[in-house]
Amino acid sequence: MDVAVIGLGLIGGSLLRALASAGHQVLGYDADPATRATARTAAARAPVGERWQIAGTVRDVVARAELVVIAVPLPAVAGVLDALADTGYTGLVTDVTSVKGPVRELVDRHLHGRYDGSGGQHTRLAGFVGGHPMAGRETSGFGAADPTLFTGCAWVLCLEPEVTSIGDWLELAALFTGLGARVVPAVAAEHDRAVAAVSHVPHLLAAATVAVTADDPLAGTLAAGSFRDGTRVAATRAELIAAMCGGNAAALGPALDAVLDALGQARVALTEDDPIDALRGWLGPPSAARRAWPPRPGAPVELPVRPDALLRLGRTGGWVTGVAADRRTVTSVTPVPPDPAG
Known part of the structure; x- marks a missing residue:
C-alpha cells in the first residue's frame, strides 16, 4: 500500500518505520526541515527493504498516496487539512490524534467542507476514519521512533453509524492489525x-x-x-x-x-x-480492580462485518485482531470477566 505520513514525531515516525518494515511504500513529511533531514538520514541507514522516503511538501507527499495519515498535534490538524484539500486529494485519510470528536469536526470544516474554484463542491470527497493508537510515551520526536511501538497496543478506529464507510474502516483495520495492533471499534464521543x-x-x-x-x-x-x-x-x-x-x-x-x-x-x-x-474501605475496590487489569482475553471468534456488531464488541472491551480477505468477517476477542473469587 502507498502510505503518506504527515508529521514525524514519536507516533508518526514510528508508524513510518513500522509500515516500511512491513513492506509498504511509505513517504513521510514534516513541517520542520530539521526533522525531515533526520528522517532522511535514518532512511539511508535502514536495512534494504525497510526504507522510506521523505518529501519536501504536502503536495509531494500525497501525490501517489492511497492513504494519508495525519500525525500532528491537534492545534496543527486544521492547517494540514487545508493543505490536503488544496492538493485535491480524494483518497483515504486517517489520523492518530488523541481526541476524536474535535478532529471529526475539523475534517468536516476544512476537508469535506471545502469548495473548488468554480464555486462547486469537489465531486468526490476524501474518505476519513478517525484513529488513535494507545501507544504514547513521554519521549517525543523522530529520534524516539520505534517500529515495534504498536505491537499489542489498542488502536481505536472510529466507526460512526451512517457516516463511516465500512470498506474504509476495514481497510485500516487490516493495515493496523498487520502491524500487531488490537483494533478497537468506537464512536468518537465514547472514545x-x-x-x-x-x-x-x-x-x-x-x-x-x-x-x-x-x-x-x-x-x-x-x-x-x-x-x-x-x-x-x-x-x-x-x-x-x-x-x-x-x-x-x-x-x-x-x-x-x-x-x-x-x-x-x-x-x-x-x-x-x-x-x-x-482508608482501607476506600482503597479496597480500586485495589481489586487494578489487580484484575489488564483484562484476560477470551478465545478468538469470527464476527460478521456489521457496524452494530463491531461497536458492541468495542463497548464490551473487545477488539479485532484480523480481517478476512473477503472482508466479510473479522477475528474478534472479548475479555473474560474477572473471577469474583479473585
Missing part, C-alpha cells in the same frame, strides 16, 4: 470520554504530583518506584499535554471532577478517628 479517564486525567495528576514536590529536595531524594511510575508522563512536553487535554476539555472536565470527588472522600477518611480503617 473521548474513555481516554479522558484513562489517559488525560493521569497526565494532569502526574503533573500535579510533580508540581507539589518539585521544590522539596528531600522528597526528590526519597522518591522511588511509586513516584517514578505515577509521574512518568509528566515528563512529556508541556505543549503536547496541553493540546491533548485542552482539546478534550468537554469530556475531561467531568472525568477530572469524578477523580477530585474520589480524592475528597480520601481526604475525609483521613479525619476519621481511625483513618487506617477508613
Whole structure:
C-alpha cells in the first residue's frame, strides 16, 4: 500500500518505520526541515527493504498516496487539512490524534467542507476514519521512533453509524492489525470520554504530583518506584499535554471532577478517628480492580462485518485482531470477566 505520513514525531515516525518494515511504500513529511533531514538520514541507514522516503511538501507527499495519515498535534490538524484539500486529494485519510470528536469536526470544516474554484463542491470527497493508537510515551520526536511501538497496543478506529464507510474502516483495520495492533471499534464521543479517564486525567495528576514536590529536595531524594511510575508522563512536553487535554476539555472536565470527588472522600477518611480503617474501605475496590487489569482475553471468534456488531464488541472491551480477505468477517476477542473469587 502507498502510505503518506504527515508529521514525524514519536507516533508518526514510528508508524513510518513500522509500515516500511512491513513492506509498504511509505513517504513521510514534516513541517520542520530539521526533522525531515533526520528522517532522511535514518532512511539511508535502514536495512534494504525497510526504507522510506521523505518529501519536501504536502503536495509531494500525497501525490501517489492511497492513504494519508495525519500525525500532528491537534492545534496543527486544521492547517494540514487545508493543505490536503488544496492538493485535491480524494483518497483515504486517517489520523492518530488523541481526541476524536474535535478532529471529526475539523475534517468536516476544512476537508469535506471545502469548495473548488468554480464555486462547486469537489465531486468526490476524501474518505476519513478517525484513529488513535494507545501507544504514547513521554519521549517525543523522530529520534524516539520505534517500529515495534504498536505491537499489542489498542488502536481505536472510529466507526460512526451512517457516516463511516465500512470498506474504509476495514481497510485500516487490516493495515493496523498487520502491524500487531488490537483494533478497537468506537464512536468518537465514547472514545473521548474513555481516554479522558484513562489517559488525560493521569497526565494532569502526574503533573500535579510533580508540581507539589518539585521544590522539596528531600522528597526528590526519597522518591522511588511509586513516584517514578505515577509521574512518568509528566515528563512529556508541556505543549503536547496541553493540546491533548485542552482539546478534550468537554469530556475531561467531568472525568477530572469524578477523580477530585474520589480524592475528597480520601481526604475525609483521613479525619476519621481511625483513618487506617477508613482508608482501607476506600482503597479496597480500586485495589481489586487494578489487580484484575489488564483484562484476560477470551478465545478468538469470527464476527460478521456489521457496524452494530463491531461497536458492541468495542463497548464490551473487545477488539479485532484480523480481517478476512473477503472482508466479510473479522477475528474478534472479548475479555473474560474477572473471577469474583479473585
